[in-house]
Amino acid sequence: MTSDVRGREYDLTFDTLDANANGVLEEQDFVTLGKSIARAAGIAESSAKATVLTGEWRRCWVLLLEHADANGDGLISREEFRRAMSGALGDPAVLERNLRAGFEAEFAVIDTDDDGVAAVDQMEAFLVAWGLESDLARTVATRLDRNGDGRITREEYVAGWIGCFMDEGEGEGEDAGGVGSPLLGPVG
Ligand SMILES: [Ca+2]
Ligand SMILES: [Ca+2]
Numbered sequence: 001m002t003s004d005v006r007g008r009e010y011d012l013t014f015d016t017l018d019a020n021a022n023g024v025l026e027e028q029d030f031v032t033l034g035k036s037i038a039r040a041a042g043i044a045e046s047s048a049k050a051t052v053l054t055g056e057w058r059r060c061w062v063l064l065l066e067h068a069d070a071n072g073d074g075l076i077s078r079e080e081f082r083r084a085m086s087g088a089l090g091d092p093a094v095l096e097r098n099l100r101a102g103f104e105a106e107f108a109v110i111d112t113d114d115d116g117v118a119a120v121d122q123m124e125a126f127l128v129a130w131g132l133e134s135d136l137a138r139t140v141a142t143r144l145d146r147n148g149d150g151r152i153t154r155e156e157y158v159a160g161w162i163g164c165f166m167d168e169g170e171g172e173g174e175d176a177g178g179v180g181s182p183l184l185g186p187v188g
């Protein structure tokens with residue numbers, strides 16, 4: 001993957017995180033995202049799962065602020081985000097350690113009956129409710145189901161999302177970057 005493509009992925013991630021589209025990341029963006037995921041999954045904002053999820057998004061914000069806010073103004077600019085992601089924060093092991101609990105909390109709100117799996121159709125419906133176009137939702141849901149058995153396990157979900165940041169030098173011969181590209185747009 002060229003650095004141009006990688007830079008574009010960071011930009012697309014930035015745009016996804018910039019929930020109010022004002023060109024900077026701030027705490028409110030992360031609060032909004034946490035709530036929008038709970039809403040899309042049809043669970044109450046006051047429920048235990050939603051509380052865990054919004055707590056995780058808040059934790060991610062604090063982490064990002066600590067590592068990326070170079071000028072200390074309490075906001076993350078696109079440039080600051082790019083720099084942090086191409087540095088230590090973008091390290092696969094660091095990402096995995098920092099994001100796993102967040103993706104697990106996200107999966108928990110989708111997995112309404114708590115059996116640790118979500119049907120591909122269920123995932124697709126969630127993604128549409130979250131705001132993805134239906135074609136894209138189907139593509140992402142299908143790719144999350146890595147072994148193609150029609151069900152997405154918690155592990156497939158977490159690995160799929162973390163994998164979208166980790167497709168450089170990881171899992172040679174394997175399509176490790178499967179999920180991120182369709183979610184974040186036509187990269188490359
Ligand atoms: Ca914003
Ligand atoms: Ca800043």
Ligand SMILES: [Ca+2]
Nearest residue numbers: 145149151152
């Ligand atoms: Ca599966």
